[in-house]
Amino acid sequence: MRFDLITLFPRMAEGYLQESMLGQATKKGLLEIGVHDLRDWSQNKHKTADDRPFGGGAGMLLSPEPLFHSIEEIATPGAEVIYLCPDGEQLNTPLVKELAQKEHLVLVSGHYEGIDQRVRDALVTREVSIGDYVLTNGTLPACVLIDCVARYVPGVLGEEKSLTQDSFHDTFLGFPQFTRPAEYRGMKVPEVLLSGDHAKIAAWRREQSYLKTKERRPDLLENSDTEGHQ
Structure with a gap:
């Protein structure tokens, strides 16, 4: 599976993506991860990639020109182009599983006040948020998405059984573990x-998962089958 991240801050992502499970999966050839500096596509001598928004207001916007050029150069046919933003759809397990079926994800990290709307309208195929809060830019959220999705690529985890024990895999939170x-x-x-x-x-673990979910995230139980736990 291929991931490409377009950002103003490539060094924020490079260290994270080269470590632990993601780094090992890349070395084994299970994942391909590219991190690209948006400024490389800037057409002005100062290599700037932002400008003031029309209509005034605080902050700056990422300009359309470098974003159009970078996405059009990097995205393969059928690639999902994802803009990480606070007003996108919530990242959750069903969405992660859906994205894991794609061959190529191009992730666009916003900064300042975001990106020019024309990029969102013309090139972005999905907008995703990792939570109801605002960060300084979308690079860390992009790394979070890569980490989540990569776990569903066969061979990345090593022991696929780990997926079935994760919190949210079957709606319930994870059970307590000891060594x-x-x-x-x-x-x-x-x-x-x-x-x-x-x-x-197995019965004890199911019960503990249910009790933890009931205590901490009762909202998850509203649409789940809790028969046998009453």
Whole structure:
């Protein structure tokens, strides 16, 4: 799977994308990740990529010219062009799974007051937000999206079973997990996890997931099948 990130701050992304799971998956050839400096497509001598908005107002906007040139050069036929912005659709597990079916994602990081609307109208195919808050630019949200989507690319996680234990995979939040030692500072691991009875362990985990979700995110239960947990 191919990811390309267009940003004014490539160094913000490069370190993150070269580490841990993403870095290993790239080395193995499971992922291709390109990070591009938007200024490389600027046509003026100062290599600026922004300007004042028509109509006045605070801040600056990313100009259409470098964005059009960069996206048109990088995007392959059928690529999903995603603009990371606070007013986009919420990033969640169903959306991540949908994006993981794509062969190529081009991610556009906004800055200042955003990007020229003509880019959004003509080239952007999807607008995504990682939450109801505002960051200084869209580079970190783009890294978050890459991280989420990459987990669904076969072979990236190594142990695919990890996906089925994630929070939100089946609506419920994740269950508590423990490792050695079985007792630490007077705190003991639940006996059921030491029993070797896999059916009982699975039932305990389902129950704990339900209880945590009911306490912390009851909204997730509204549209889920909670039969057997009452």
